[in-house]
Amino acid sequence: MMHSPEPYLTARGVEAAIKEAAKKAAQADPSIDTSKRIQLEYFNRFLSRVFSEGEDSEWVLKGGAGVLARIPSTRSTRDIDLYRQGFSLDQALEDLRRLASADLGDHFRFEYTSHEASIAADAQPYTDGYRVSFNIFIGVAGRGSVQIDLVVGAGMTDEVETARPASTLDLPRLTSNRYRLYPVVDQVADKVCATMADYDGRPSSREKDLVDIVVFAVTQDIDGTALSLAIDTELHRRKMEPFERFVVPSAWGTGYVKQSRPVPHCVDYPTVELAAELASRLIDPTLSSEAQGKFWSGDLLEWR
Template identity: 35%
Template sequence: MKYKTPAALEMAVRNAARESPMDTNRAIVGFYFHRFLCRVFSEDDCRFVLKGGQSVLARTLDARVTRDIDLVAQEESLEEAVADLVRAASIDLEDFVSFVFDRAEQIKEEDEYRCGAEVWFTPFMGTKKLQPISIDLVIDEVRGLEPEVLAPIDRLNIEGLPVCDYRVCRVESALADKLLAMIEMHEGRASSRIKDIVDILVYAKTCFIDGAILIERVEKEASVRKVAMPEEFVAPLWWKQNGSAQYVKMARQAGVLDLAGSITGAEEVVNRLYAPCFDRSENVRKWNPQTTGWE
């Protein structure tokens, strides 16, 4: 490897972070996320798929900052998935970085169709101990399409480090998951996850979307969750009454405030994006992020 010591590599990371278009601290934290993910996706028979906020960042720098990594495991049991993740994290990429498994805590899921665990690792740069990272690991019964394989846009370019492409949840599958998460009620309570609508706006602004695949994924997700599809999306009343400041902060950070300056505006974009799903349109079209409309 080009770098002879951990300190030399750490200096290269800091220099690359300062030169990147991202916030410097965010880029440095992201470096360790990506060293972890390069281990996970380095094997040809990898059974993990990246989803959540980190999968949005893989496509565009205009996305909200995420504090953890979301992975879906294509395994039969949670125990097997955790064991595979711990093994993958221990792969030596000869980059002075290592990840020590700390613990795994099963997540109490309200959904009968998926189970998961929060898995913690402590990164080291040489012998220097760093801030622990958490992985939200899920076994999901909502089987999706084959993931996309891509090189993440937000990964720092550090000369000489081994990297690989990632298996990332397809846009249409991610959009289906987020829509149903906003619609679904839990013990009579509406969703409080304003971040989901912000992520949807990021997809709407940056990704081409296949209408036929989106319809199919939304229908399957709704069926598995046993949720009746509404005629349109209506944001929870709490969001409009108490969540405006939170929405504006997250939307500004994600670069979508120009697309929708308020929750009401975001609601309109969501209904435009998911229109083929709500009206079950047979007119299959493509979503154009440049016009934020169907063509």
């Protein structure tokens, strides 16, 4: 845990500091604009509460916010995906509400408003989930809301990584806590299987999953044995038949282009064909024994 040396005396002071830090960060890296960076800091204020119990925490950050926490300048996200180990869904909701009410001395307040059962859709169909809403306040001023996709059924095959979020702003006077991140291999496996799955005769429509696979491929070093296990496990959970090659749905293209365009890591992969070729290079060897004992190099873009 990083403690602030001198808290801001007023909510107005906190808000001004966040805006100024967001402007500076956007000037240094225009791929995420000022307003989006402000929203991400609101997310960080919430997540610093969720992860305020440090090593005792059983919470894990998944989804797009988890990708952003590892890799700055990737695609934006509108909500936060959280996984709680060892709890029923209602117990997890109660714990989330408890943590969200923590006072970090930052003049933020997160007020629970509602929750509803979530439908897994193209994500992990075997998970139980709630869609939870909290209103955001800085002092007495409302600043929108944050939506949490809360699940308890997702498993992990690799170790949780604890890290300071890469997308956080330079705000040393605000208390920020390290996040517990869903393993890279499990995130890739989720996206691979979601892409390949059949949904009552329909293919996946989540072209953003290909964006994320490209981002992981060009930024991460990945253990082939671990990724093979993660994909095998995810196939079993989804009750899917094994496949020999990774193939994206034939209708994909426009959505990928739109969502990848603002992402610097996708600059060399502007079309769905180029992206799918890179994804196949990463994934196909893990579907056989070829990647066993090897590591994928995010710099060289090959198995070694």
